[in-house]
Amino acid sequence: MTEEMESRPWEQLEEILEQGDLQELTQYIDELPADEMARALSRISREDQKEIVRILDWEDAADLFEQVPDSLAVDLLRQVSTGDAAKVLNQMQSNERADLLAEFDDDEAEAILEKMQPEAAADARLLTSYPPGVAGGLMITEYLWHYETSVVDDVIRDFREHAEIYSDYDVQYTYIVTEEMVLIGVLRLRDLLLSPNKRKIADIMIRNPLYVRDNTPLTELGAFFDEHELMGVPVADSDGRLIGIVRREDVDDALIDRSDSDYLKSQGIVGGEELRSMSVWRRSSRRLSWLSINIVLNMIAASVIAAYQDTLSAVIVLAVFLPIISDMSGCSGNQAVAVSIRELSLGLVKPFEVFRVWTKEISVGLINGLVLGLLLGTAAFLWKGNVYLGIVIASAMAINTVVAVSIGGCIPLLLKWMKSDPALASGPILTTITDMCGFLLVLSFATMMLAKLQ
Amino acid sequence: MTEEMESRPWEQLEEILEQGDLQELTQYIDELPADEMARALSRISREDQKEIVRILDWEDAADLFEQVPDSLAVDLLRQVSTGDAAKVLNQMQSNERADLLAEFDDDEAEAILEKMQPEAAADARLLTSYPPGVAGGLMITEYLWHYETSVVDDVIRDFREHAEIYSDYDVQYTYIVTEEMVLIGVLRLRDLLLSPNKRKIADIMIRNPLYVRDNTPLTELGAFFDEHELMGVPVADSDGRLIGIVRREDVDDALIDRSDSDYLKSQGIVGGEELRSMSVWRRSSRRLSWLSINIVLNMIAASVIAAYQDTLSAVIVLAVFLPIISDMSGCSGNQAVAVSIRELSLGLVKPFEVFRVWTKEISVGLINGLVLGLLLGTAAFLWKGNVYLGIVIASAMAINTVVAVSIGGCIPLLLKWMKSDPALASGPILTTITDMCGFLLVLSFATMMLAKLQ
Numbered sequence: 085m086t087e088e089m090e091s092r093p094w095e096q097l098e099e100i101l102e103q104g105d106l107q108e109l110t111q112y113i114d115e116l117p118a119d120e121m122a123r124a125l126s127r128i129s130r131e132d133q134k135e136i137v138r139i140l141d142w143e144d145a146a147d148l149f150e151q152v153p154d155s156l157a158v159d160l161l162r163q164v165s166t167g168d169a170a171k172v173l174n175q176m177q178s179n180e181r182a183d184l185l186a187e188f189d190d191d192e193a194e195a196i197l198e199k200m201q202p203e204a205a206a207d208a209r210l211l212t213s214y215p216p217g218v219a220g221g222l223m224i225t226e227y228l229w230h231y232e233t234s235v236v237d238d239v240i241r242d243f244r245e246h247a248e249i250y251s252d253y254d255v256q257y258t259y260i261v262t263e264e265m266v267l268i269g270v271l272r273l274r275d276l277l278l279s280p281n282k283r284k285i286a287d288i289m290i291r292n293p294l295y296v297r298d299n300t301p302l303t304e305l306g307a308f309f310d311e312h313e314l315m316g317v318p319v320a321d322s323d324g325r326l327i328g329i330v331r332r333e334d335v336d337d338a339l340i341d342r343s344d345s346d347y348l349k350s351q352g353i354v355g356g357e358e359l360r361s362m363s364v365w366r367r368s369s370r371r372l373s374w375l376s377i378n379i380v381l382n383m384i385a386a387s388v389i390a391a392y393q394d395t396l397s398a399v400i401v402l403a404v405f406l407p408i409i410s411d412m413s414g415c416s417g418n419q420a421v422a423v424s425i426r427e428l429s430l431g432l433v434k435p436f437e438v439f440r441v442w443t444k445e446i447s448v449g450l451i452n453g454l455v456l457g458l459l460l461g462t463a464a465f466l467w468k469g470n471v472y473l474g475i476v477i478a479s480a481m482a483i484n485t486v487v488a489v490s491i492g493g494c495i496p497l498l499l500k501w502m503k504s505d506p507a508l509a510s511g512p513i514l515t516t517i518t519d520m521c522g523f524l525l526v527l528s529f530a531t532m533m534l535a536k537l538q
Numbered sequence: 539m540t541e542e543m544e545s546r547p548w549e550q551l552e553e554i555l556e557q558g559d560l561q562e563l564t565q566y567i568d569e570l571p572a573d574e575m576a577r578a579l580s581r582i583s584r585e586d587q588k589e590i591v592r593i594l595d596w597e598d599a600a601d602l603f604e605q606v607p608d609s610l611a612v613d614l615l616r617q618v619s620t621g622d623a624a625k626v627l628n629q630m631q632s633n634e635r636a637d638l639l640a641e642f643d644d645d646e647a648e649a650i651l652e653k654m655q656p657e658a659a660a661d662a663r664l665l666t667s668y669p670p671g672v673a674g675g676l677m678i679t680e681y682l683w684h685y686e687t688s689v690v691d692d693v694i695r696d697f698r699e700h701a702e703i704y705s706d707y708d709v710q711y712t713y714i715v716t717e718e719m720v721l722i723g724v725l726r727l728r729d730l731l732l733s734p735n736k737r738k739i740a741d742i743m744i745r746n747p748l749y750v751r752d753n754t755p756l757t758e759l760g761a762f763f764d765e766h767e768l769m770g771v772p773v774a775d776s777d778g779r780l781i782g783i784v785r786r787e788d789v790d791d792a793l794i795d796r797s798d799s800d801y802l803k804s805q806g807i808v809g810g811e812e813l814r815s816m817s818v819w820r821r822s823s824r825r826l827s828w829l830s831i832n833i834v835l836n837m838i839a840a841s842v843i844a845a846y847q848d849t850l851s852a853v854i855v856l857a858v859f860l861p862i863i864s865d866m867s868g869c870s871g872n873q874a875v876a877v878s879i880r881e882l883s884l885g886l887v888k889p890f891e892v893f894r895v896w897t898k899e900i901s902v903g904l905i906n907g908l909v910l911g912l913l914l915g916t917a918a919f920l921w922k923g924n925v926y927l928g929i930v931i932a933s934a935m936a937i938n939t940v941v942a943v944s945i946g947g948c949i950p951l952l953l954k955w956m957k958s959d960p961a962l963a964s965g966p967i968l969t970t971i972t973d974m975c976g977f978l979l980v981l982s983f984a985t986m987m988l989a990k991l992q
Binding site: 099112117118119120122123126143151153189303304306307310311313332333336337339340343346347348350351352357358359360361364365367368371372374375378379382383385386387389390393396397400401403404405406408410411412414415416418419421422423425426427430431432433441444447448452453455456459460463506514520523 | 554571572573574576577580605607711757758760761762764765786787790791793794797798800801802804805806807810811813814815818819821822825826828829830832833836837839840841843844850851854855857858859860861864865866868869870872873875876877879880881884885886887895899901902905906909910913914917952974977
């Protein structure tokens with residue numbers, strides 16, 4: 085495999101596309117590992133990308149798109165007609181399809197949905213109607229179900245008749261429902277095959293099967309699969325009707341995605357992930373949308389400095405310490421943000437437990453504030469030989485560290501409580517407040533001691 | 539489930555522990571969802587935590603520890619004797635055991651290993667000998683294997699004799715090896731049961747099974763499972779000998795962990811995750827170890843300001859813009875860092891492709907630098923009515939944005955190339971350089987135009 089890592093699979097892909105040999109293309113795509121395939125697809129020209137969708141069977145194209153990162157798949161689908169995109173999406177697994185549709189703008193998604201097969205479109209509308217990260221949005225709709233009134237023979241006959249469709253499903257069970265589609269049992273295929281033809285399904289099914297509600301959040305689904313050695317769990321709506329199956333692997337994938345997206349958002353990549361294969365304008369404008377909010381917040385924070393210009397020109401050395409205090413408070417606060425977001429996603433803390441988090445942070449803040457304050461204060465004193473300067477800097481640093489960890493620890497919980505996204509908004513809110521507070525502390529303490537500092 | 543979320547399971551746990559009823563404790567632990575269990579465990583007293591390990595069977599304790607976050611499990615195991623910790627670890631699955639041992643200090647781990655069962659300890663030593671995130675460290679050593687020379691009857695007899703051990707394994711296959719333990723086939727249990735007793739295993743096994751080398755990195759394992767609908771893949775060492783099985787779910791878990799830890803490290807939580815149930819001193823000192831490096835880097839960067847004090851006191855308004863330029867450049871650079879780390883982990887970019895990343899970043903940097911520079915420069919001009927101030931600020935902001943995205947985009951690749959951890963070191967290196975560079979640009983431009991600015 086190592087040699088392949090050094091290779092440039094996109095060059096081979098371009099060569100095959102030039103020859104236009106469908107069989108060779110299909111085989112090459114089959115054999116290339118998924119990550120190398122994504123790498124190759126992201127490096128070929130727009131024309132070649134379109135060509136691939138044009139040449140491949142819809143089903144092979146769907147397989148390919150299921151393997152590459154969502155943002156790359158959407159980028160590729162944007163380049164073909166909505167009709168072609170619909171044909172590829174028709175062939176995809178229900179949850180992968182819904183994930184991709186959710187990444188399109190509403191208008192684009194609607195245009196594609198209208199051209200999809202009615203059944204696939206209805207499935208996709210159901211899945212995308214759920215907020216991200218709950219069972220209803222993560223489930224697949226490819227599963228087997230039968231009525232409780234069936235007998236063994238009915239089910240086996242149904243299997244044979246629909247063998248072609250069912251062969252795409254990961255089948256170990258069929259789910260047994262009432263006439264109103266209420267889930268009442270699960271039947272192992274093994275038990276089906278070992279039972280006489282006329283036996284009633286209701287007699288051999290396992291009653292009261294485990295299930296989750298459609299609004300069960302991802303964290304709880306993760307905990308469910310940690311506990312139960314199952315590959316999937318049925319999903320019921322508020323009336324107990326079976327509407328899908330959530331598979332373990334999709335929950336795992338969603339947990340990976342959430343964690344990746346928390347990381348990206350905390351670093352200012354918002355609105356979905358960015359790949360360098362996207363156009364410069366798109367990358368630039370998405371990054372700018374975040375940066376331009378931030379620069380305004382920064383100007384607001386810096387206005388505190390502007391208000392204290394007289395103090396600052398009297399004691400110019402303070403200007404050296406302002407960016408240090410701003411940056412260090414941001415660091416301390418972000419540590420607390422990260423721990424809170426982590427504990428929230430592990431379910432170790434609930435959004436209403438703000439006070440508990442605050443008491444836990446305040447002690448760390450006091451210790452770290454004292455240490456950092458002493459460090460920076462001593463540096464200030466040693467540099468200028470003025471003990472009052474040391475005191476101003478040390479106390480501002482210490483107090484602002486306590487402020488920063490308090491805000492950093494609590495703000496993710498408050499945002500979550502208000503149904504906002506903590507990974508996205510915590511950073512900017514934190515740094516704006518701690519900057520303002522830090523500047524205010526340094527400059528107001530300095531104003532009070534102005535005579536001693538000059 | 540919703541009602542349970544509002545409950546305080548640790549109170550019930552404390553009550554049960556007070557009564558000391560083993561059966562009730564075991565049942566309560568069995569029934570509580572994994573995330574609630576972790577929440578409860580992290581909130582009870584140290585004494586109660588020890589009590590749980592003391593009361594539970596070793597096997598139940600092992601089950602419990604497999605369900606909670608690693609950092610919490612290690613924290614709990616640190617509180618009991620090394621002998622008791624060894625007894626719990628003996629009962630754990632090989633890979634979970636190795637993960638926990640890897641979180642202990644070397645001395646602690648060695649002390650526990652010495653008290654473990656020799657076989658479990660040898661397994662653990664093998665797994666922990668691999669660097670994190672390769673197949674050898676992720677694999678489990680609980681799997682079935684038989685010699686190619688066996689006949690059906692031998693294998694079935696072996697199953698019956700070891701039924702108790704094997705019942706813990708997730709068994710669908712047995713792996714077939716030569717006398718030298720070289721993997722040459724895989725046998726489905728179904729095929730075993732449907733074959734005559736005297737049939738040779740070599741005749742019914744599937745030859746040339748898929749396998750991975752022990753040094754296969756996590757990214758490639760993820761791609762492997764994206765491509766192949768398998769629950770696990772055998773792992774071979776450099777001589778082709780079978781040494782373990784990597785399961786899909788463990789690869790998924792490792793991907794989640796990597797992403798979580800990238801996030802935590804980028805926010806300054808280093809040396810493993812922090813839970814608020816850990817002691818104040820431990821949390822505080824771990825955060826401080828990071829902050830104290832950062833404060834030194836900050837002082838180095840701020841020394842640039844100190845060198846230009848004369849310019850600054852002549853044009854005091856510059857002090858307002860220094861923290862803005864420092865913070866904004868940090869933001870722009872961190873966006874580029876995040877995209878690089880993401881592309882590295884998706885395998886879309888290789889560490890040696892620094893130049894490619896740089897050319898992709900420079901264009902985004904130019905656009906965003908121009909926009910942000912114009913914005914901040916215009917604000918400066920409008921505020922003070924001095925066009926030269928606007929020019930100084932705008933050009934410093936624009937140039938520093940280009941510098942920031944260049945460094946931010948390339949530094950994760952360079953760190954990865956040097957086998958360092960990009961998520962950990964990228965941030966501090968980035969902000970130190972961009973701070974110095976930003977301060978230098980503003981203050982040196984201002985020095986050149988000093989006459990026009992006053």
